[in-house]
Amino acid sequence: MGTTEPVRGDLADDRHLLGRTSTAERVADILRTRIAEGYFPPGERLSEEAIGRALGVSRNTLREAFRLLTHERLLVHQLNRGVFVRMLAVEDVEDIYRIRQLVECAVVQGLGDPPYPLDALDAAVAGGERSARERDWQGVSTANIHFHSELVALAGSARTDELMRGVLAELRLAFHVVDDPRALHDPYLVRNREIVEALRAGERTEAERLLSAYLDDSRARLVAAYGDRVAEERW
Known part of the structure; x- marks a missing residue:
């Protein structure tokens, strides 16, 4: 039996911010804030399953949010490994x-x-x-x-x-x-x-x-x- 992966910073507490119309932009805004406040440090892998479950959003919505934050240089996608918080030069x-x-x-x-x-x-x-x-x-x-x-x-x-x-x-x-x-x-x-x-x-x-x-x-x-x-x- 698999274990439930925790989400740092009680991300589920932000679920109410999504409102009735859950969009990738709103998910990205929540994750951007969490990164800015230090809950996701550089090099950390972001779990689709854990974050999607905490926010109650679909995998497609979450992936679009990840794409937006990758465009903003906050995340990086590593082939066959997943999405990670970026380490700056x-x-x-x-x-x-x-x-x-x-x-x-x-x-x-x-x-x-x-x-x-x-x-x-x-x-x-x-x-x-x-x-x-x-x-x-x-x-x-x-x-x-x-x-x-x-x-x-x-x-x-x-x-x-x-x-x-x-x-x-x-x-x-x-x-x-x-x-x-x-x-x-x-x-x-x-x-x-x-x-x-x-x-x-x-x-x-x-x-x-x-x-x-x-x-x-x-x-x-x-x-x-x-x-x-x-x-x-x-x-």
Whole structure:
């Protein structure tokens, strides 16, 4: 008798998000979120049977969702082996930060006159600070992802939001490979707060300067840590 394969992160809890019209796009959105939140780490094989059962969707629907996420570079299909969460190259990480610089800084630069709706940014910063006090560095990472998602959401563009969801989910793949998430995320909690306070004061140019420096430093730190880790795995 076969054993029932578990699904990490209680994926069945997301079943209600499918609503009445279960579509591949909605399944892909759930899996994309789960990847971004760290429930499926790089290199993990995704079980069609377990995920399909948890979400209550057909194999064809699930395969279409896998195809969409493969197109977004979050998954890879290996012949005769199955579908796996993708492992990034160092060059991928550098390219992701180029995109982030272009998009995030442009959003801040393009904001209209203050005041700006900052409640969601405040909540993301507070969530990261709370996780840090609890030494929950995975929670800090997730809060940081939420912070940048909400920052881009200030543009009020569904297309930009969709772009950043994919970019930040892909970036999270790199975070999972690095051994010391505290060193990776803790230094930026204060800087998130500084960006919010600059926006609260209506200092859009200063907020953009802080954000650009933040992204430069984050890219350098992650590329160095990630490159070292990938080199170790090759040995």
